[in-house]
Amino acid sequence: MSFIAGIIAIAVTTAAACAIVGPFLVLRRQGLLTEALSHSVLPGIVLGLVLFGGFGHPLLILAPAGVALIMVLFIDWLGNTRRLAAQAELGLVYPAMFSIGVIGLSTRFRGLPLSEHAILVGDINFAALTNEVVFGVELAPRAFLIMLAILTLNVLFVSIFFKELKLAIFDPELAEASGLSPKGLGTGLLLLVSTTIVGAFQAVGAVLVVALLVAPAATAILLSARLGRVIVYSVGIGIVGAVLGFWIAYELDSATSGTMTVVLGGFFLLAVLISPRRGVVARALAHRRRRIVFAENLLLLCLSNHETGAVCEGDPVDAISDHIGWDLRFARRIVRKCRSDGFVEQTANSVVLTERGGQRVHEWQRFLSKDLPGQGG
Amino acid sequence: MELIEILLSIRVSHTLRTVLAGSAVVGAAAGMLGCFSYLRREALVGSVVGHAAFAGITGAFLIVSFVTGSSALAVASMTPGALVAGVLAMLAATAVVNYTPVKSDTAMAISMSVFFGVGIFLLRIIQTGNLPERSAVAGYMFGQAALLTQANVRVIVGLAGVSLAVMTLLWKELKLMTFDRSFGAALGYPAKRLDYVVTTVIVLAVVVGLSIVGVVLMAALLVAPAAAARQWTRRLSTMVLGAGAVGAVSGAAGALISAGTRGLPTGPVIVLVSIAFAVLSVLFAPHRGVVWGKLERHRAREHVLRYTDHGAGGRA
Structure with missing residues (x-):
C-alpha cells in the first residue's frame, strides 16, 4: 500500500470505528466520560510500550483498554460514595x-517511540510509514490492520446487540425487566470504546479521538431520530470528515488530525444551524410560522365574534390593532396575510370574514375544544 | 537530607523562588474559584476552558505576530487570547444546549476537542512559519514552570488578584446564585449576568495557571482543592479558604518536588498532589469521609446489638 493510501486507510477505519459506537455514548450522555477515558489510557499505553516495545503489539491494545475500564469502574465507585459533586469524580480521575x-x-x-506532543494529537503520518510484511508481501500499515480488526469488532457488537442496546438506552427499566443487563451492556460498550481509543491513539491522540467519537454521532442525531439511521449517518459523516480533513491537510500541509477535527466540528456546526428539523434556522422558521398562523386565527376569531366584522369610521386596521393590542405594523401584516389567504375581505372602513375564513374559525374552535387539556373532549 | 537541601536552595535559587510563588498563587486562585464551579455541579468547566484555551493561545500568537511583527507582543497576547477562547468555548457549548436537542456533556466534549483541534491546526502553522519565540506556544500544552520569569509571576498575581477581588465584591450574590438560583432571580438579581460573571472569573482562574500547569491538566486544579475542602466543612467561606490553602500548598509542594528531581515536570506533580489531598479527604474526613461512615455504621450496629437480646449477627 502506498504511503498516501495507507494514511487514508488508517483515517477511514479509525473514523468509522469511532463513529459506529459514538451514538451510544452520546445517547447515554457519556460525552465527558469519553473524554476522561481517552486521557486515562495514557499510563497503560506508556506501560505497554515499556513492556512490549513499539506500537502494534496486540497486548499493547488490550492492557491499556483494561486499565481504562478499571478506571471507569473506579469512577463509578467514586460517584456512588456520594461524597463528590456531579462530574467531579471525572475531574479527579482523568488528570491523575x-x-x-x-x-x-x-x-x-524517555526515548519511547511516543512524544509528549503525540499523546494529545497522534501522528497518523508516522503510523502509516511502514507496511506490515505478511508472507514476504508488503501488505498495509500495522495501524490500519489493527483499526480494521477493531472496526470489525465494533460492527459485530453493534449489529448483534442492536436491539438490546436500543432498549437499554431508551428504556432501561424495561430492559432490566425483560432479563437484559443494561449495566453489563454498558460495560461491554465501554470496553469496546476503550479498545477503540487505544487503537486510535497512535493516529489521532488523546484529545482528538474524543472529536471522532462524539462529533459525528451528535451531528447524526441532529439529522435523524431513528437509531439505525443515526448510526449510518454517523459513520458516513465520520468517514467523509476524515477523508476531507486529510485532503485539506495534505493541500495546506497542516496537521492531519487537527484538520480532521476542525472539519468534523464544522459539520456539527452546520447541522446545528441548518438541520432540516432540529437546526436553529429550521426551528426559528417554524416558530415564526406558528406565530403568524396563531395571529391569523386570533384575528379571524375576533372578527367572527363581531358578526358584522370590523366596521368603523376610520381605518379598520387601526381598530383591530387597538382591540387585540398588536402594534399597527404587525396588525397590518396579519390583515394582509389573511386577505391573501382569502380569509377576509377589506374595504376602506371594514374588514369582514369570507366564507373560507368562517370555516377556518370553525376548524380552529373544534381543534381547541378537542385537544387542549381541561377543555372537555 | 534532601528536604533540607531543597529548603536551602529556596533561599539561594532565584528561579525556584519565582516558580514557587507562581505555582502557589495559581493553586490558591484556582482552588478558591473552583469551589463555585464545583458547587454549581459543573466541575468539568475547567476542562473545557483549559483545552479550548489552546486555540486562543495559538490564534492570538499567530495574529499578533503577523499584524505587528513583534514577538514580545505576540507572547504577551497569548493570555488574553486564552481568555477569549475559553469564554467562547463555554458560550458555544451553552448555546448548543439551549438551541438544539444536544445534551450538555456532548456539547462540552465537542466544544473542547474541536477548539483544541483548531489550536493544533494553528500550532502547525506557527511551527512551520519559523516565527521567533514559537517554542513558547508549545510549552502551554503541559506548562513550563521552569521558564517562568518574574514578569510572568507579576501577571499571574495581577490576574489572580482581579478574579479574587471580583469574587469578594460579589460574594453575597455569588453565594446566592450558587445555592438557590431561582430564589436569587426572584429577588431581582440579574441571574444571567451573574452567570456570565462567574464563568468569566472561572475562565480567568484557569487561564492564569496555563503557563505552569498546561492546558490539559489545569482542570484538575479547579476540581481537586474544592473536592478536598468540601469534605471538611459545610460553610462556603470555610470551603473557599480551605480550597485556596489546599491549592496553594499543592502548587508549592509540586514546584518543590519537581525542582528536587531532574526531569520531573511541574504541572503533573502539582496536579497529583492536589488530587491526593482530594482522595485522602474523601476517605478520611471526619463526619463525611468514607472510612468515617464505615466506622459510624459499625458503632451504630454495636449499639443496636447491645440493646437487643440477640447476640452479634443473631436473628429474631
Missing part, C-alpha cells in the same frame, strides 16, 4: 491518570 502517564514518559521512560 494523565499526570502519571506524562511523568512516566518524561522521566523513567
Whole structure:
C-alpha cells in the first residue's frame, strides 16, 4: 500500500470505528466520560510500550483498554460514595491518570517511540510509514490492520446487540425487566470504546479521538431520530470528515488530525444551524410560522365574534390593532396575510370574514375544544 | 537530607523562588474559584476552558505576530487570547444546549476537542512559519514552570488578584446564585449576568495557571482543592479558604518536588498532589469521609446489638 493510501486507510477505519459506537455514548450522555477515558489510557499505553516495545503489539491494545475500564469502574465507585459533586469524580480521575502517564514518559521512560506532543494529537503520518510484511508481501500499515480488526469488532457488537442496546438506552427499566443487563451492556460498550481509543491513539491522540467519537454521532442525531439511521449517518459523516480533513491537510500541509477535527466540528456546526428539523434556522422558521398562523386565527376569531366584522369610521386596521393590542405594523401584516389567504375581505372602513375564513374559525374552535387539556373532549 | 537541601536552595535559587510563588498563587486562585464551579455541579468547566484555551493561545500568537511583527507582543497576547477562547468555548457549548436537542456533556466534549483541534491546526502553522519565540506556544500544552520569569509571576498575581477581588465584591450574590438560583432571580438579581460573571472569573482562574500547569491538566486544579475542602466543612467561606490553602500548598509542594528531581515536570506533580489531598479527604474526613461512615455504621450496629437480646449477627 502506498504511503498516501495507507494514511487514508488508517483515517477511514479509525473514523468509522469511532463513529459506529459514538451514538451510544452520546445517547447515554457519556460525552465527558469519553473524554476522561481517552486521557486515562495514557499510563497503560506508556506501560505497554515499556513492556512490549513499539506500537502494534496486540497486548499493547488490550492492557491499556483494561486499565481504562478499571478506571471507569473506579469512577463509578467514586460517584456512588456520594461524597463528590456531579462530574467531579471525572475531574479527579482523568488528570491523575494523565499526570502519571506524562511523568512516566518524561522521566523513567524517555526515548519511547511516543512524544509528549503525540499523546494529545497522534501522528497518523508516522503510523502509516511502514507496511506490515505478511508472507514476504508488503501488505498495509500495522495501524490500519489493527483499526480494521477493531472496526470489525465494533460492527459485530453493534449489529448483534442492536436491539438490546436500543432498549437499554431508551428504556432501561424495561430492559432490566425483560432479563437484559443494561449495566453489563454498558460495560461491554465501554470496553469496546476503550479498545477503540487505544487503537486510535497512535493516529489521532488523546484529545482528538474524543472529536471522532462524539462529533459525528451528535451531528447524526441532529439529522435523524431513528437509531439505525443515526448510526449510518454517523459513520458516513465520520468517514467523509476524515477523508476531507486529510485532503485539506495534505493541500495546506497542516496537521492531519487537527484538520480532521476542525472539519468534523464544522459539520456539527452546520447541522446545528441548518438541520432540516432540529437546526436553529429550521426551528426559528417554524416558530415564526406558528406565530403568524396563531395571529391569523386570533384575528379571524375576533372578527367572527363581531358578526358584522370590523366596521368603523376610520381605518379598520387601526381598530383591530387597538382591540387585540398588536402594534399597527404587525396588525397590518396579519390583515394582509389573511386577505391573501382569502380569509377576509377589506374595504376602506371594514374588514369582514369570507366564507373560507368562517370555516377556518370553525376548524380552529373544534381543534381547541378537542385537544387542549381541561377543555372537555 | 534532601528536604533540607531543597529548603536551602529556596533561599539561594532565584528561579525556584519565582516558580514557587507562581505555582502557589495559581493553586490558591484556582482552588478558591473552583469551589463555585464545583458547587454549581459543573466541575468539568475547567476542562473545557483549559483545552479550548489552546486555540486562543495559538490564534492570538499567530495574529499578533503577523499584524505587528513583534514577538514580545505576540507572547504577551497569548493570555488574553486564552481568555477569549475559553469564554467562547463555554458560550458555544451553552448555546448548543439551549438551541438544539444536544445534551450538555456532548456539547462540552465537542466544544473542547474541536477548539483544541483548531489550536493544533494553528500550532502547525506557527511551527512551520519559523516565527521567533514559537517554542513558547508549545510549552502551554503541559506548562513550563521552569521558564517562568518574574514578569510572568507579576501577571499571574495581577490576574489572580482581579478574579479574587471580583469574587469578594460579589460574594453575597455569588453565594446566592450558587445555592438557590431561582430564589436569587426572584429577588431581582440579574441571574444571567451573574452567570456570565462567574464563568468569566472561572475562565480567568484557569487561564492564569496555563503557563505552569498546561492546558490539559489545569482542570484538575479547579476540581481537586474544592473536592478536598468540601469534605471538611459545610460553610462556603470555610470551603473557599480551605480550597485556596489546599491549592496553594499543592502548587508549592509540586514546584518543590519537581525542582528536587531532574526531569520531573511541574504541572503533573502539582496536579497529583492536589488530587491526593482530594482522595485522602474523601476517605478520611471526619463526619463525611468514607472510612468515617464505615466506622459510624459499625458503632451504630454495636449499639443496636447491645440493646437487643440477640447476640452479634443473631436473628429474631
